[in-house]
Amino acid sequence: MGEEVHRYRAKNRTVMSDLAKSGGCKEVAIVLPKTRLHWSWCKGVARQKRVTVLVIGGGGREHALCHALQRSPSCDTVLCSPGNAGIASSGDATCISDLDIYNGEAVISFCQKRGVGLVVVGPEAPLVAGLTNELVKAGIPTFGPSAEAAALEGSKNFMKHLCDKYDIPTAKYKTFTDPSAAKQYIQEQGAPIVIKADGLAAGKGVTVAMTLEEAYEAVDSMLVKGDFGSAGCRVIVEEFLEGEEASFFALVDGENAIPLESAQDHKRVGDGDTGPNTGGMGAYSPAPIITKEIQSIVMDSIIIPTVKGMSAEGCKFVGVLYAGLMIEKKSGMPKLIEYNVRFGDPECQEKEREQGQPTFEVVYVVLFLVTLGWRDQEGGDWRRNARLVRAQGGVDLERHGGKVDVQLARAQVLMVRLESDLVQVLLAACRGELSGISLNWSPGSAMVVVMASKGYPGSYEKGTLIENLEEAELVAGGVKIFHAGTAFDSEGRFIATGGRVLGVTAKGNDLEEARDRAYLAVEKVNWSGGFYRQDIGWRALPQKQYATKG
DSSP states (O other), X not given: OOOEEEEEEEETTEEEEEEEEOSSSOEEEEEEGGGTEEEEEETTEEOOOOEEEEEEEOSHHHHHHHHHHTTSTTEEEEEEEEOOHHHHHHTSOEEOTTOOTTOHHHHHHHHHHHTEEEEEEOSHXXXXXXXXXXXXXXXXXXXXXXXXXXXXXXXHHHHHHHHHHXXXXXXXXXXXXXXXXXXXXXXXXXXXXXXXXSSOOTTOOEEEESSHHHHHHHHIIIIISOTTGGGGSXXXXXXXXXXXXXXXXXXXXXXXXXXXXXXXXXXXXXXXXXXXXXXXXXXXXXXXXXXXXXXXXXXXXXXXXXHHHHHHTTOOOEEEEEEEEEEETTTOOEEEEEEESBOOBBHHHHEHHHHSSOSSOBSSOOSXXXXXXXXXXXXXXXXXXXXXXXXXOSSOTTXXXXXXXXXXXXXXXXXXXXXXXXXXXXXXXXXXXXXXXXXXXXXXXEEEEEEEETTTTXXXXXXXXXXXXXXXXXXXXXXXXEESSEEEOTTSOEEEOSSEEEEEEEEESSHHHHHHHHHHHHHHOBOTTEEOOSOTTTTTSOOOOOOOOO
16 A cells, blocks of 8 residues: 556646555556547556446436446446536536437437447336437447346236246235226225236336225226326235335346345335335445345345246346345245345436445445446347337326436435445446456445425425435534425526435434434425425334424
8 A cells, every 4th residue: 555656648638647555556547538448558558448328217216326337436427318417517427408318319329429338228217218229229238127127127927927937936926907896805804905906007006905995996096097007007005014124236147146235224104114106215325134144145045046047937037136125024934025236226326325436326326336237239129119018107207397307216225335446346247247247335325315206106396496405414424415306597597397306315323323314415405395204214213393384
């Protein structure tokens, strides 16, 4: 330690020399700014060039990812399309608002012109529509699953069939398209019971019905009224599992899987886990309920069988596999509730806490869970699939102000904890080279508290003014605010444009310190049109009340 690192930068025919500390080796790095090329030599061995990264999306998860990626030593530039006001103002990335991310040819052309060496796809809609398929076919490394592999998230029925075939523990279920048959089955099973829309429903297609009447209403909403469009044309009726929910992430290269840090989120809108489900109102990492023993069981009985099963089905999975788990109260064993093929929002923000570099920070798993890259992707008309996804109503871009805010919190807590070079880890996943990779996480804990528009997850007012964000980030060390649904008004002030709007994330030496810092920051935000849960982390910590804004 302590040896000098000499960095020479070729710019305007001037060679600049900076001194820095190195981990025991002398390094010379040469940068040619106009060509975006960067090589470095350590003890005479050439290392990788620095990479320009394009992040697809404009929510809190993408903000967390940009924050994590721009801190990677091998990252040259981070671009984000379409991005949002918070990303643009934070300096975490350059926002490209005029790129049509639903036009594969346009995205490919942009990447080729800008020398993009890695694309990270955040939202589920472009994944299910097949954006990764087209990018990979064009030779552009892309972290995010193909349309075929994304069916793990895009269709709950597909996921359930996979569980049946490969003996993956999950809740007992049946699938229905006929409302009368669904109601008959519900009556036979009794309440409480869970009703799920088969397709993508922006985190709102699940009803935990405590009475038969609630269950019947959920069935009618999906199969009769068509409230979720084609996403709800088929429903899964599932047994109610009692226990604690937790989020488990694994990085997958098609054959191998590496467990990531655990996280736990709060899906219900109200304190004490009451009220309707949302995309997530907050999260924390690590989750005490995911012990080393539970992690081993999850890897052996859920993650590895899924990876092997997807490969056997011809849908080799490369990327981040996010498993929503229930740790059953009666048995203490994990069961699979759902899969997401990307970083969840709140979890991403939490991971950032562990690494000093955002890993998945869920206030959006900014770590590298973000979306998975599958290499063997062919077939499927991307533009046709994009239209289908838009028509599903599962991800309503208009309703969300052009922002998909699903699972904001999980991504953020993960991203803030990751200390490994996120760019290189994601590229290794794309190349199928994870076998020798180990991940470094910062010690301590991270928490994200989601601030949402009043009325969410129902109707809410857009355009409400948000102030004091800079002051809130300075209230304590380790605080970062991620933007999921904000824009600038005519005077350049932040306004709310979505349901879940901000992910207030904090790191601490332990979970209690992370919680206290997060809520100190939340209380500094001046937003009369917003609200938040006062009890994030209540399962792992003593109760403490915080004043609700507004």
